[in-house]
Amino acid sequence: MNTNLVTSLLAAGVIAMPAKLHSAEVETKTADSQSITTLRVEARLDYQRDWRDGNTVSSNSGFEGKAINLRLEGNITNNLSYCWRHRFNRNTKDANFFDATDRVYLAWNTGNWTISGGKQAVAIGGWEYDHSSIDLYGCSVFWNNVSCYQIGVSAAYNLSGNNKLMFQFCESPFYNTDNRNLYAYNLYWTGTHGIFQPIWSANLLEYSSGRYISYLVLGNKLSVDRWSLELDFMNRASSHQTYLFKDCSVMGELSFRPTGRWRIHGKMTYDVNRTDSGADLLVLPGTELKMIGGGGEFYPFAKNLGTLRFHANAYYSWGKNANANNVMQNKSCIVDFGVKWDMNLLSLKRK
Numbered sequence: 001m002n003t004n005l006v007t008s009l010l011a012a013g014v015i016a017m018p019a020k021l022h023s024a025e026v027e028t029k030t031a032d033s034q035s036i037t038t039l040r041v042e043a044r045l046d047y048q049r050d051w052r053d054g055n056t057v058s059s060n061s062g063f064e065g066k067a068i069n070l071r072l073e074g075n076i077t078n079n080l081s082y083c084w085r086h087r088f089n090r091n092t093k094d095a096n097f098f099d100a101t102d103r104v105y106l107a108w109n110t111g112n113w114t115i116s117g118g119k120q121a122v123a124i125g126g127w128e129y130d131h132s133s134i135d136l137y138g139c140s141v142f143w144n145n146v147s148c149y150q151i152g153v154s155a156a157y158n159l160s161g162n163n164k165l166m167f168q169f170c171e172s173p174f175y176n177t178d179n180r181n182l183y184a185y186n187l188y189w190t191g192t193h194g195i196f197q198p199i200w201s202a203n204l205l206e207y208s209s210g211r212y213i214s215y216l217v218l219g220n221k222l223s224v225d226r227w228s229l230e231l232d233f234m235n236r237a238s239s240h241q242t243y244l245f246k247d248c249s250v251m252g253e254l255s256f257r258p259t260g261r262w263r264i265h266g267k268m269t270y271d272v273n274r275t276d277s278g279a280d281l282l283v284l285p286g287t288e289l290k291m292i293g294g295g296g297e298f299y300p301f302a303k304n305l306g307t308l309r310f311h312a313n314a315y316y317s318w319g320k321n322a323n324a325n326n327v328m329q330n331k332s333c334i335v336d337f338g339v340k341w342d343m344n345l346l347s348l349k350r351k
Helices: 003-015 141-145
Strands: 035-052 062-075 080-087 101-110 113-121 149-160 163-171 183-191 196-208 211-224 227-237 247-256 262-273 288-298 308-320 332-349
Touching (some): 101 149
Antiparallel strands (some): 035 332, 062 080, 113 149, 163 183, 183 196, 196 211, 247 262, 288 308, 308 332
8 A cells, every 4th residue: 555645544543633524525414303304406507608718619608507406315213314416417427327316325323423325425625625516616627527426435423522533435436337346445534623624634546456546635714704715735646656746736715705695706726747647537647737716606685595696707727737628728718607596395394
């Protein structure tokens, strides 16, 4: 096993202080104990324009349905909860309807432990990764290529009121139809400490039989009054390469809420892979791409912000992306306007 990764895992275990499991994507919390079932549908529609070196990319310009999600969750007993989220606009690997199911799992909660099994998010740290895709606009090269929902099991332990540590064993995001026998081992912790909220992880992911790439992800958030800063650093490494900074990503977002109904943000990302290793299948060797942009969100209903949102944003990228299939390339500019709404169709509680 990669000795550098072992060091990272041990380090993460030693410093594991932080917090409640956030996410959108990495969930081990149980549903409201009084809820039998809740059924929600959320959707997002956008109009966007995409230019590359001043030329319109017609295939990525115009109206687009960004997301339509169905979510069902609730409690079977006081300690056993379930969650199912299906994304109707998601592509499948082998015409399998289950591939479009982001999450379907059972979670058993007792005391300080939560044990869950099923399809869930791969426990990779970082705030950009943590947010639900329906709430994101311009994203890093890593985010645009990672397959973050896989089948597996996880165990989370509540270290204190503000700290949780989780270990997860699941399918590798790099499995393919020819070889599903690939796995990932993830150590993840998160917390809340005053104005500071970290989401950190150490990950060992099998990208081909018996070959692994390791991640060390440091996601950090500072919140002061109406301001919030999210800053992520991800380092990727495999055998026989320099461990730090050769293959990495940095993502940062600064946001401000002038009123309860408005949110303004600016964001930057930087992805680089200066190795000659074939281990990183997401940020390919030869990549060095920078992106900057920002935008605003308006929520008409102050008492229930999540019900309806209007948004507008613009992002520009430059450098080199070795993956020609990605949207963001050298001298790419995307301007986007859209609306998102969240509908609570059904909610049943115990009498």
